[in-house]
Ligand SMILES: Nc1ncnc2c1ncn2[C@@H]1O[C@H](COP(=O)(O)OP(=O)(O)OP(=O)(O)O)[C@@H](O)[C@H]1O
C-alpha cells in the first residue's frame with residue numbers, strides 16, 4: 001500500500017472576466033506515489049500547482065480528473081477516513097488570531113475527538129520541543145511573530161499523531177535557527193513514529209536534507225522525479241538549485257512569449 | 260459517541276465562547292445598542308398611554324432580538340471563518356455538518372437567551388413593566404421551539420458567504436431584513452400590503468409572535484395594566500406544531516443546501532480566503 005497514490009490528476013479553475021471565460025489548468029495529468037514512512041518534497045516555481053495538489057490531497061478541493069488514494073482510501077469516497085489520518089500545515093498560519101495558542105489547539109483537538117487533557121499535554125511537549133516559550137501560551141496569537149505562529153500550526157497538525165503529514169511551505173518565514181528546529185523535529189517524528197511526509201518548499205537545502213525523493217512541478221506537470229542525486233545527474237547540474245532551474249525554468253520563458 | 264459527536268460539538272461551543280470573551284467590548288456595544296433600540300420602540304407605546312401597545316412592542320423587540328441573534332450567530336459563523344482564514348481547517352476536520360451546526364447552535368442559543376435577558380433588564384430601566392399573570396415559561400418554550408426553524412434558516416443563509424465572498428454577507432442581512440418586515444414584529448400582519456401577506460406565513464417568527472402574544476395575554480379582554488391574563492400552553496399548540504414542522508423541514512433542507520454549496524465550493528476553489 002502507498003501512503004499517497006496519485007494518477008493522472010488534473011484540476012482546472014474557471015473564471016469569467018468581462019464575459020470571457022478563462023481556464024487555468026493548475027494541474028495537468030500528475031501521477032506519483034509516496035511510500036509509507038517516506039518523505040517526498042515537491043518543488044516548483046510560484047503558481048506551479050503545489051498548493052492545489054496539497055488541497056486535493058487534504059479533501060479541500062475536488063479534482064476534475066484522475067484518481068487519488070490516501071493510505072489505501074479512495075478520494076472523495078472515503079473522505080472522512082482520510083480526514084482522520086492527515087495533518088496539514090499551510091503557508092499562512094490560519095488561526096483565530098484573537099484566541100491564544102492554547103485555545104486554538106484545544107479547539108482543534110476537540111474537533112478531532114481528543115480530550116482536552118491529552119491534547120494539552122501533547123501540545124505543550126511539541127511546542128517546548130520546537131522552542132516556543134510556554135509562558136506565552138495564553139496570549140492572543142495576533143501578538144506573536146510569524147515564526148511562533150508557524151510553530152503553533154505545526155503543533156496543531158501533530159496533535160492527532162497523523163500517519164500522514166501534508167506540509168505546504170512549513171518553514172517559509174522562519175529564522176535559520178527555528179527552521180533547523182522544525183527540520184530536526186520532522187526527522188525525529190519520522191524516525192520515531194514512521195510518519196509519512198509530503199512537503200513543498202522553496203528551500204533546496206531543506207528539500208535535500210529532509211526528502212528521500214523529490215518531484216519537480218512546473219505549469220501543473222511533474223517534469224522530473226527522483227533522489228536529489230538522480231535529479232542533479234539528469235540535469236547535468238552541480239547542485240539542486242541549478243537542476244531545479246534547468247528542469248523547470250525553460251518552459252516559463254516560453255510561456256512569457258506566448259500570446 | 261463521545262469522540263465522534265460530543266467532543267467535536269463541544270469544540271464549537273468552546274471556540275465561540277472564547278471568541279465572544281475576546282470580543283467582549285463589541286458584545287457590550289451591540290447589547291447597549293439593542294437595549295436603546297428596544298427602549299425607544301417601547302416608549303412609543305408608553306407615549307400613547309396604551310399598555311397593550313407597549314407590551315406588543317416590548318415583546319416584538321425582545322423576540323426579534325433573540326431570533327435575529329440566533330440567525331446571525333449561525334449565518335455569520337462561516338463568513339467569519341472565511342475572513343479569519345480558518346475555514347479550510349474547520350472543513351477538513353472529520354466532523355459532520357450536523358455536528359458542526361449543533362455545536363454552533365448550542366452556543367448561539369445560550370448566547371441569545373442571556374442577551375435577551377440582559378436586554379429585558381435594561382428595558383426595565385426605561386419602561387415600567389408589569390408582567391404579572393403572563394405565561395413567561397410558555398414564551399420560553401415557544402422561543403426554544405422557534406429556534407429550530409431559525410437554525411435552519413441561519414444555515415441556509417450561511418452558505419451565501421461561501422458562494423460569494425464579496426456579496427454573501429450583504430445577502431444574509433437582506434434576508435434578515437425581509438424576515439423582520441414580513442413577520443409583523445411590531446404590528447399585525449394584516450396591515451401589510453396584500454401581496455406581502457402570504458410571505459408572513461412562511462416566516463417562523465410570525466407564529467412565534469402570535470403564540471407569545473396569547474401566552475402573555477396582551478389581547479385578552481380581562482388583561483389590565485395591573486395584571487395580565489396569559490393563556491396556557493395548550494392554547495398555542497397549533498402555533499407550536501407549525502414551528503416544530505418548520506424546524507423539521509428547514510434543518511434537513513439547510514443541511515442539504517449547505518452540503519451542495521460545500522461541494523460546489525470544493526469544485527471551484529472557493530474555500531480559500533483569497534481568490
Ligand atoms: N482557489 C483558486 N481559485 C482560482 N485559481 C486558483 C485557486 N487556487 C490556485 N489557483 C491557480 O492555480 C495555479 C496554481 O496555484 P498554486 O497555489 O497551486 O501554486 P503554488 O505552486 O502553490 O505556488 P506558490 O509557490 O506561489 O505557493 C495558479 O495559477 C493559481 O492562480
Ligand SMILES: [Mg+2]
Nearest residue numbers: 050051091168
Ligand atoms: Mg503554494
